Structure formats: structure tokens, C-alpha cells
């Protein structure tokens with residue numbers, strides 16, 4: 001079924017035009033080819049099948065570029081659309097209706113997050129060396145922050161160290177879940193700058209200032225231990241990486257030493273709105289699939305759609321999607337007033353939307369029966385993705401703590417919460 005995406009009366013003509021043209025490519029070029037486009041992920045395709053797939057992807061990417069819809073997250077000077085925050089959020093819900101479409105629009109994690117950080121913190125040379133090649137598609141990247149022996153939900157717990165040695169940093173640490181790790185040409189690695197003495201037995205590796213450092217994956221000492229198996233897959237591109245005496249020039253540090261934590265917050269804060277809009281596009285798709293099936297499947301001599309259990313699932317899903325969507329748009333609008341004004345709502349949507357997404361996909365799977373968990377439909381991947389999102393980018397609990405802290409802080413000042421603002 002094609003996505004039904006008509007102009008939104010409250011949006012300006014420019015955003016509606018972008019959404020309309022995005023939906024055209026989704027409906028005409030991506031949805032009809034979904035089975036073929038991502039067939040390479042089966043890992044059992046022949047050489048000629050793979051070549052065909054790559055050609056098809058390249059031709060769609062060309063179309064996207066010609067339509068001026070490439071890289072919505074980047075400024076025009078770097079070949080992107082130069083969209084403001086809200087326009088990008090509204091475009092995301094349309095392009096994520098089709099599985100994998102983000103890649104064909106040049107906005108795929110972790111490259112997109114790294115690109116934003118390079119635009120904001122990178123020197124001119126870093127932009128030439130690392131940003132432009134990822135935009136042109138000649139380089140891939142990863143973001144390496146989480147460590148197996150420290151809680152990722154407390155990013156300040158990291159102990160990967162960078163010790164200054166002349167005009168180089170020497171990096172030592174152990175990371176995991178560095179996504180895109182197999183393909184990446186470089187990682188942005190979250191480190192702590194410490195003195196040599198910290199590296200002695202019993203030394204303090206946990207209190208130095210944080211900095212993100214660009215590390216080419218071909219550098220001696222960057223050891224990819226494995227692609228971690230996830231959701232039953234034997235191996236994925238979420239990699240465990242050991243950094244063992246990795247020497248990189250000081251010029252590879254991104255921003256000032258001490259900016260690392262802020263840079264990670266910049267990356268994740270706004271990015272959570274995009275992730276939530278992606279979830280909404282996918283819920284929209286799951287909803288269409290659910291209703292379509294209910295309207296055609298006969299059970300016990302009648303249509304599924306005529307059963308009240310099914311009607312309940314449709315109504316509950318409608319409520320989940322509308323709530324998630326309006327809440328996310330509200331948070332996106334707040335970002336225009338500054339990230340700090342939106343922080344409580346960003347955490348709230350980061351908790352609410354993935355769980356609403358899980359519920360909607362769960363119902364869609366139920367209505368499809370066995371087909372719902374089959375590889376013939378995108379629902380099983382959505383289900384895994386939705387569940388994973390409750391952990392990645394900050395687990396639910398961490399966000400709930402932040403919401404409560406902000407609310408309680410307001411009341412402690414003698415103010416109530418103003419839900420109108």
C-alpha cells in the first residue's frame with residue numbers, strides 16, 4: 001500500500017512540498033522495490049544479484065539528489081538540504097515509512113550524527129578529511145562511546161584514556177556496540193585525557209576531561225574483536241573494539257578538551273527527535289499493514305475487521321500513533337526555543353514513543369498471525385528495532401530520572417509545571 005501523505009494544513013508550503021516529493025519517491029521507487037533493495041542483507045545473494053541491488057540503490061540515490069532531497073540534516077554548503085529542525089523532523093516521518101529509505105536519502109546513523117558533530121566542532125582540515133568523504137559516500141564512520149565494563153547509561157563513567165605524547169595522543173580502552181564498525185573508515189572515540197601517571201596500576205583513569213578523537217580504523221592498535229551477535233544473528237556490525245596504544249595526531253581531537261560530554265549531548269539530544277519521528281513513520285506503516293490485513297482476512301466466516309478485538313487493536317494503535325506524533329512535534333517545536341527548554345520533553349518522548357511503537361507493531365503482528373513474524377513482512381524487524389530503542393540512546397530509566405528531576409526542581413523553586421509551555 002502507498003503512503004497517504006497529503007499536505008498538512010498547518011505546515012508551510014515548503015515543508016509540504018518536501019514531504020510530498022519525499023512520499024513520491026517512497027511510493028514510486030522504494031516501496032515497490034523493498035524486497036530487492038535490502039536483499040543483500042540476506043548474505044546469500046549471488047554476485048549478479050548484488051550488482052543489481054547496488055545499481056538500483058545508486059539510481060534511487062541519484063533521483064533523491066536530483067529532487068534536492070539529499071542529506072536533510074546537513075547545511076547546503078556541505079551538499080545537504082539545509083533544513084531547519086522542524087522541517088527535517090517532518091520529512092523524517094515520511095521517509096522512514098519505507099524500511100531502509102534513510103540510507104537512500106543520505107541520512108543514516110551513525111554517519112549522520114558524526115557529520116553533525118564534524119560540522120559543529122570540526123576544524124576546516126577535519127571537515128575536508130573526514131566530513132566531506134562521508135557525505136560523498138566514499139567513507140563510512142562509527143561512534144565509539146559505550147564500554148562493556150562501564151554503564152553506558154552513565155556516560156561519565158567511561159575510562160578510555162588519551163595520554164598526550166608529543167604531538168600525538170595515545171589511546172587505550174575497550175568499547176563495544178560501536179555500530180557500523182565493520183564498514184567504518186574512522187571512529188569518533190570518546191576518551192578521557194589523563195596524565196601518564198593515571199596509566200600506572202591503581203592510577204585514576206576516570207576523572208580527566210572528556211574529548212572526542214577521530215581515529216582512522218586502519219591505525220595500528222585498533223582491534224575489532226568481533227561484530228556482536230544481536231537478536232539471534234550470529235554477527236552484526238555493532239562491534240566490540242579494543243584500542244591498544246593507538247597513536248593519533250593531537251589535531252584529530254574534535255573541539256576543545258573538556259567538550260566531549262557536551263558534544264555527545266548535542267549529538268543525542270536533537271537526534272532523539274529524529275529517532276522518534278522515524279518511529280512514527282514506521283508505526284504509520286505498521287498501522288497501514290494492520291488495517292489492510294484486517295479489511296481483507298476472513299476468520300470464522302467473517303472479516304477480521306468486523307471483530308471487536310480487531311477494532312480495539314486498530315483504535316488503540318490510532319491513539320498510540322497520534323499521541324506519539326503530536327508529543328514529538330511539540331518537543332521539536334520547543335527546540336526552536338533552545339535545547340534546554342526542550343530537554344524534559346525530549347526525554348519524555350524518548351520513553352513514550354519507542355514503547356508506543358512496540359505496542360503498535362505488536363498488534364500488527366498479532367493481526368497478521370504467522371505472516372506477522374515471517375521474513376515476508378517488515379514487522380519483525382520493526383519489533384526488534386522498537387525494543388532496542390528502549391535501551392539505545394539512553395535507557396528509559398535514565399530519561400525518567402531526568403524528567404522527575406526537572407519537574408521536582410521546578411516545584412522546589414515554588415513554581416508549578418506549566419503544561420501550556
Ligand SMILES: Cc1cc2nc3c(=O)[nH]c(=O)nc-3n(C[C@H](O)[C@H](O)[C@H](O)COP(=O)(O)OP(=O)(O)OC[C@H]3O[C@@H](n4cnc5c(N)ncnc54)[C@H](O)[C@@H]3O)c2cc1C
Pocket residue numbers: 110142143144145146147150151152153154176177178179180230238388391392393394395396397398401
Ligand atoms: C543496537 C545498539 C546499537 C548501539 N550503538 C551504539 C554506538 O554506535 N555507539 C555507542 O557508543 N553505543 C552504542 N550502543 C550502546 C547504548 O548506547 C547503550 O547500550 C546504552 O547507553 C545503555 O548502556 P548499557 O548497555 O551499558 O546499560 P547499563 O548502563 O548497564 O544499564 C543497564 C540497564 O539498567 C537500567 N538502569 C540504568 N540506570 C538506571 C537507574 N538509575 N535506575 C534504574 N535502572 C537503571 C536500564 O534499564 C538499563 O537498560 C548501542 C546499543 C544497541 C543495543
